[in-house]
Amino acid sequence: xxxxxVEELSFVYPSERGERRMALDQVNLSIExxxxxxxxxxxxxxxxxxxxxLNAILLPTSGVCRVAGMDTRxxxxxxxxxxxxxxxxxxPDNQIxxxxxxxxxxxxxxxLGVPSDEIRRRVDEAxxxxxxxxxxxxxxxxxxxxxxQRIAIxxxxxxxxxxxxxxxxxxxxxxxxxxxxxxxxxxxxxxSGITVVYITHFMEEAAxxxxxxxxxxxxxxxxxxxxxxxxxxxxxxKRGLDVPLAAEVAWKLRKQGVRLPEDIVTDEELVVAxxx
Amino acid sequence: MPIELKGVSYTYMKGTPFERMALRDVSLxxxxxxxxxxxxxxxxxxxxxxxxLNGLLHPTQGEVLIDGVNLAGKKKEAxxxxxxxxxxxxxPEQQLxxxxxxxxIAFGPRNLELPEDEIERRVRAAMEFxxxxxxxxxxxxxxxxxxxxMRRVAIAGVLxxxxxxxxxxxxxxxxxxxxxxxxxRRITDLHRKKKxxxxxxxxxxxxxxxxxxxxVFMHDGRILIDAPPSEAFxxxxxxxxxxxAAPPTVALLSRLRQNGLLVEADAFTAEEAAKRIAxxxxxxxxxxx
Amino acid sequence: xxTDITIGQFFPGTSVLHRMDPxxxxxxxxxxxxxxxxxxxxxxxxxxxxxxxxxxxxxxxPASMYFRSLRPLWWILAFxxxxxxxxxxxxxxxxxxxxxxTKEGLSRGFFLCLRLTLLILFSxxxxxxxxxxxxxxxxxxxxRPLKAVGVPAHxxxxxxxxxxxxxxxxxxxxxxxxxAQQSRGADFSTGNVLKRVRHLVPILVPLFISSFxxxxxxxxxxxxxCYRGGEGRTRMKELHVGGVDYAAAGxxxxxxxxxxxxxxxxx
Numbered sequence: 001x002x003x004x005x006v007e008e009l010s011f012v013y014p015s016e017r018g019e020r021r022m023a024l025d026q027v028n029l030s031i032e033x034x035x036x037x038x039x040x041x042x043x044x045x046x047x048x049x050x051x052x053x054l055n056a057i058l059l060p061t062s063g064v065c066r067v068a069g070m071d072t073r074x075x076x077x078x079x080x081x082x083x084x085x086x087x088x089x090x091x092p093d094n095q096i097x098x099x100x101x102x103x104x105x106x107x108x109x110x111x112l113g114v115p116s117d118e119i120r121r122r123v124d125e126a127x128x129x130x131x132x133x134x135x136x137x138x139x140x141x142x143x144x145x146x147x148x149q150r151i152a153i154x155x156x157x158x159x160x161x162x163x164x165x166x167x168x169x170x171x172x173x174x175x176x177x178x179x180x181x182x183x184x185x186x187x188x189x190x191x192s193g194i195t196v197v198y199i200t201h202f203m204e205e206a207a208x209x210x211x212x213x214x215x216x217x218x219x220x221x222x223x224x225x226x227x228x229x230x231x232x233x234x235x236x237x238k239r240g241l242d243v244p245l246a247a248e249v250a251w252k253l254r255k256q257g258v259r260l261p262e263d264i265v266t267d268e269e270l271v272v273a274x275x276x
Numbered sequence: 277m278p279i280e281l282k283g284v285s286y287t288y289m290k291g292t293p294f295e296r297m298a299l300r301d302v303s304l305x306x307x308x309x310x311x312x313x314x315x316x317x318x319x320x321x322x323x324x325x326x327x328x329l330n331g332l333l334h335p336t337q338g339e340v341l342i343d344g345v346n347l348a349g350k351k352k353e354a355x356x357x358x359x360x361x362x363x364x365x366x367x368p369e370q371q372l373x374x375x376x377x378x379x380x381i382a383f384g385p386r387n388l389e390l391p392e393d394e395i396e397r398r399v400r401a402a403m404e405f406x407x408x409x410x411x412x413x414x415x416x417x418x419x420x421x422x423x424x425x426m427r428r429v430a431i432a433g434v435l436x437x438x439x440x441x442x443x444x445x446x447x448x449x450x451x452x453x454x455x456x457x458x459x460x461r462r463i464t465d466l467h468r469k470k471k472x473x474x475x476x477x478x479x480x481x482x483x484x485x486x487x488x489x490x491x492v493f494m495h496d497g498r499i500l501i502d503a504p505p506s507e508a509f510x511x512x513x514x515x516x517x518x519x520x521a522a523p524p525t526v527a528l529l530s531r532l533r534q535n536g537l538l539v540e541a542d543a544f545t546a547e548e549a550a551k552r553i554a555x556x557x558x559x560x561x562x563x564x565x
Numbered sequence: 566x567x568t569d570i571t572i573g574q575f576f577p578g579t580s581v582l583h584r585m586d587p588x589x590x591x592x593x594x595x596x597x598x599x600x601x602x603x604x605x606x607x608x609x610x611x612x613x614x615x616x617x618x619x620x621x622x623x624x625x626x627p628a629s630m631y632f633r634s635l636r637p638l639w640w641i642l643a644f645x646x647x648x649x650x651x652x653x654x655x656x657x658x659x660x661x662x663x664x665x666x667t668k669e670g671l672s673r674g675f676f677l678c679l680r681l682t683l684l685i686l687f688s689x690x691x692x693x694x695x696x697x698x699x700x701x702x703x704x705x706x707x708x709r710p711l712k713a714v715g716v717p718a719h720x721x722x723x724x725x726x727x728x729x730x731x732x733x734x735x736x737x738x739x740x741x742x743x744x745a746q747q748s749r750g751a752d753f754s755t756g757n758v759l760k761r762v763r764h765l766v767p768i769l770v771p772l773f774i775s776s777f778x779x780x781x782x783x784x785x786x787x788x789x790x791c792y793r794g795g796e797g798r799t800r801m802k803e804l805h806v807g808g809v810d811y812a813a814a815g816x817x818x819x820x821x822x823x824x825x826x827x828x829x830x831x832x
Contacts, residue, residue: 099730111793116801271528
């Protein structure tokens with residue numbers, strides 16, 4: 001059984017004027033433990049709504065969402081589900097609760113009722129894992145955006161989360177911050193085998209994933225490896241999405257008759273293909 | 277007449293233990309009708325610099341002149357000079373407050389105490405420019421719009437002031453690729469068709485490279501590089517010092533060059549990059565045969 | 566500038582005061598505040614001023630920060646002083662226009678100002694050396710017995726924590742909104758009161774909207790991290806009343822006894 005199983009999941013946002021907007025339309029998705037999945041799609045395609053189902057912040061209008069075998073509608077398992085799936089949101093300011101870094105990281109395990117010396121241990125571990133140990137006593141407003149997001153990641157790690165869901169974690173960051181967050185996530189995935197669901201607009205970040213899921217109008221329209229997805233440059237552009245530069249350049253070169261493999265995504269691959 | 281900064285320094289919270297010098301002796305002249313990009317790290321002083329351009333901050337030392345008028349100077353004249361500079365802040369949609377789109381855009385012109393018919397003309401023109409249909413959007417609550425549309429309303433609110441100079445602080449932050457492209461196209465149009473002098477702050481080197489005529493890189497409160505893109509991105513040492521990366525196209529082409537493909541690296545769009553590579557390949561095959 | 570505010574700011578450190586239990590600090594603050602009102606003799610004030618100065622030194626926070634915390638109240642202090650200087654009947658030593666300044670007024674004004682200053686200094690000593698979280702934590706523990714009579718101790722403490730956390734963020738945000746509206750020609754400094762109040766709308770509406778959005782997102786983030794109220798919650802930093810606290814209580818008790826003796830002796 002997969003770690004996350006989404007079956008025929010639909011979600012309708014209630015609206016005050018009575019019109020119903022279908023944010024998710026019979027979505028099927030399964031994610032294995034230890035996978036790194038990037039989710040792409042324009043604003044309003046349903047990415048965030050899907051993410052919020054993965055730890056039961058939203059519950060399906062119809063269909064099923066299961067996390068580690070637990071149905072998200074099962075109120076008795078709610079806290080188990082949320083402990084298993086940690087969320088990092090877009091705005092770094094609006095998810096830090098405490099006025100001191102280490103107190104914020106402790107917030108999750110405190111809610112879980114973990115004994116205090118165990119919390120201390122977990123907080124130290126989590127801060128070390130995101131490389132923020134030396135900032136433990138800082139006030140959050142003195143940190144950069146990238147650092148704040150790493151604190152948010154540490155906050156979920158301290159709950160011993162198995163899966164990290166990041167909802168456009170880098171949208172409000174500068175390039176340095178973006179690099180910090182992506183490197184941290186990548187490292188956690190490789191070293192601790194944590195499952196990652198990473199929603200982003202930045203194709204370079206999606207290219208770091210093992211698998212890319214593309215959403216459009218509440219449906220999953222593409223699902224494959226970064227190579228498969230990004231080599232369909234035409235289709236991606238039609239959906240209003242970018243592809244990594246190397247993929248686009250390779251595609252344009254192929255159109256001009258240059259013989260190149262179909263699956264070029266990174267600069268490295270293009271350099272190898274052209275300079276061999 | 278241009279925007280001139282003469283030896284501008286600025287210190288935050290002067291005379292307190294939190295004192296911090298954000299600008300150090302910056303001199304810069306921005307010519308009429310130019311499109312200048314400013315880049316630099318968070319804390320490099322670029323936001324402080326930009327806030328000097330319409331008198332939100334006054335230099336601790338030095339002076340800022342708009343069309344020859346010192347912004348810190350005598351009242352009436354300085355106020356008029358400041359009005360020539362429109363300023364679009366980061367996430368400008370967060371400053372919307374009126375009940376309808378039209379009323380919000382009219383806020384600026386109304387503050388200028390213009391006659392009603394002139395206000396309406398300006399609101400119409402501004403909405404048309406950001407591609408929001410006047411009839412269908414004027415009475416809509418801005419808060420019901422999508423993020424991209426809200427941003428366009430906010431920008432229209434600044435355009436309705438009909439500034440000669442327009443400063444934009446990271447205008448595309450948080451938008452999806454499609455909305456970003458559209459907005460950048462609008463900004464280019466403002467420059468080309470409306471002949472506005474534009475200064476924009478961005479982290480996106482590719483956007484800077486393909487749009488700007490001139491690039492100013494800030495580092496530690498100083499101007500580190502001030503050159504056209506074709507030069508700026510090739511000042512490797514200084515780019516490194518500022519902690520800035522070259523645009524992806526330049527990085528890709530430079531890498532190809534290092535690996536033996538004789539390609540010119542000064543391409544700033546995927547299209548151009550592909551052309552350069554194709555040309556280099558043809559040349560290579562020509563000599564090989 | 567908005568960012569000049571130091572009241573309620575915390576300066577991390579490792580001084581004796583920093584190491585004290587927040588509950589002990591809160592209780593001692595209450596005791597000292599009461600002392601300021603009870604032992605209103607020159608001797609008492611000398612002792613309390615001496616204590617305040619000693620604590621400021623012990624706290625390791627620059628003395629200039631304490632002065633800054635007094636700054637917002639400068640006008641109130643000056644006003645209090647002048648009122649008492651001129652409105653207290655007694656021996657006139659200086660006459661200016663319709664104001665008679667009396668010796669009694671001088672001493673009364675001085676002591677009232679000193680009283681206010683001491684109140685602020687002692688409060689600053691608490692907030693400067695206690696992280697907001699442990700402060701609210703301390704309040705929560707102290708209020709816990711009142712839960713039985715319906716005081717929502719945990720909820721109040723959580724509200725305080727969040728409020729304190731967002732003060733710097735909102736200050737920054739207000740600054741940006743003010744600047745943005747100024748850039749659109751808004752004028753906040755001219756016109757009569759009514760006009761000025763109306764001028765606040767373009768600032769307050771965006772600030773409210775963003776605060777609601779923040780609150781909404783924060784609530785989601787808290788839920789995502791398994792927050793479900795105070796029940797069954799543990800804390801990383803358990804509060805311990807230790808040697809420092811007993812010592813502090815001892816010193817305070819001695820001082821109080823001394824002040825009591827001085828008051829009885831009429832010093």
